[in-house]
Amino acid sequence: xxxxxxxxxxxxxxxxxxxxxxxxxxxxxxxxxxxxxxxxxxxxxxxxxxxxxxxxxxxxxxxxxxxxxxxxxxxxxxxxxxxxxxxxxxxxxxxxxxxxxxxxxxxxxxxxxxxxxxxxxxxxxxxxxxxxxxxxxxxxxxxxxxxxxxxxxxxxxxxxxxxxxxxxxxxxxxxxxxxxxxxxxxxxxxxxxxxxxxxxxxxxxxxxxxxxxxxxxxxxxxxxxxxxxxxxxxxxxxxxxxxxxxxxxxxxx
Amino acid sequence: xxxxxxxxxxxxxxxxxxxxxxxxxxxxxxxxxxxxxxxxxxxxxxxxxxxxxxxxxxxxxxxxxxxxxxxxxxxxxxxxxxxxxxxxxxxxxxxxxxxxx
Numbered sequence: 001x002x003x004x005x006x007x008x009x010x011x012x013x014x015x016x017x018x019x020x021x022x023x024x025x026x027x028x029x030x031x032x033x034x035x036x037x038x039x040x041x042x043x044x045x046x047x048x049x050x051x052x053x054x055x056x057x058x059x060x061x062x063x064x065x066x067x068x069x070x071x072x073x074x075x076x077x078x079x080x081x082x083x084x085x086x087x088x089x090x091x092x093x094x095x096x097x098x099x100x101x102x103x104x105x106x107x108x109x110x111x112x113x114x115x116x117x118x119x120x121x122x123x124x125x126x127x128x129x130x131x132x133x134x135x136x137x138x139x140x141x142x143x144x145x146x147x148x149x150x151x152x153x154x155x156x157x158x159x160x161x162x163x164x165x166x167x168x169x170x171x172x173x174x175x176x177x178x179x180x181x182x183x184x185x186x187x188x189x190x191x192x193x194x195x196x197x198x199x200x201x202x203x204x205x206x207x208x209x210x211x212x213x214x215x216x217x218x219x220x221x222x223x224x225x226x227x228x229x230x231x232x233x234x235x236x237x238x239x240x241x242x243x244x245x246x247x248x249x250x251x252x253x
Numbered sequence: 254x255x256x257x258x259x260x261x262x263x264x265x266x267x268x269x270x271x272x273x274x275x276x277x278x279x280x281x282x283x284x285x286x287x288x289x290x291x292x293x294x295x296x297x298x299x300x301x302x303x304x305x306x307x308x309x310x311x312x313x314x315x316x317x318x319x320x321x322x323x324x325x326x327x328x329x330x331x332x333x334x335x336x337x338x339x340x341x342x343x344x345x346x347x348x349x350x351x352x353x354x
Binding site for chain 2: 008012013015016020023024027028030031033036039040043046047050053054056057058059061062065066069070073074077078081082084085101102105106108109110112113116117119120121127130133134135136137143146147150151154155158159162165166168169170172173176177
């Protein structure tokens, strides 16, 4: 490997120092924050630092994608789930189910990072010929053109596979977020028993009627549940059905 | 040209270590997901560093795919978290003992 030991100017070193400090502090903040919301904001800090380091290394497009996708979509998704579940409360770190978990984890991490440092500083790499992807510097159009050319020619098949992966992820998220039919009917019955307000459909004896509900077709049951929900004018963030234990999860103020 | 690539590799190693430590120590599922994101970012930083050191755009293309996989992973993972903890009190990984024999 031809060592790229070109001299780095002072602004380069200052940029790297500041960005590395931001990255490390943000990562430590993610780990040590008791509140998940603070952890998410610290994660944003780390992601911005990594984006700055991407720019410093000439990966301008990846820096933009990093900010847009990570800080703009993924962290917002994290915050949405945190607020949705109402888990912005303290984590009890006192009780420890596994007594040697933390020292063992610290020892393993220190060992692994020491090994990586040894590989980064104390080894002499010998790399083979370049891949078929092409160089990143010295091309017309900069790194954006180089990356686009590579993705749409050399890595075209993986790029197509990512489209399938995203579709699968969307379908999986919808399937996971969809509420089962029995649960929806139980919730509708509970709301019906709690607030016997005038409904949209014909009056029906209140209470759990599982035989009748089981005899309904899925679409009919769904339509009835929706009609009852709308007729009772129940707010979206109402109390969930009688859970097994613990307070209700959706009690965000 | 920026600072030598070994500094970036060291920073990526430290970032990966912090993420791994958080994944092993923390018990909040959401924070564990964030630590996984930290580790993915460390890998991305290493890929970009190697792409610059070797002057090969394949590393940047790989970072592109890692971003896509990370987005999909977060979507499905958070969907699972929401589906599990819709009826439970907290998001601690120790609550997931329903499959324990």
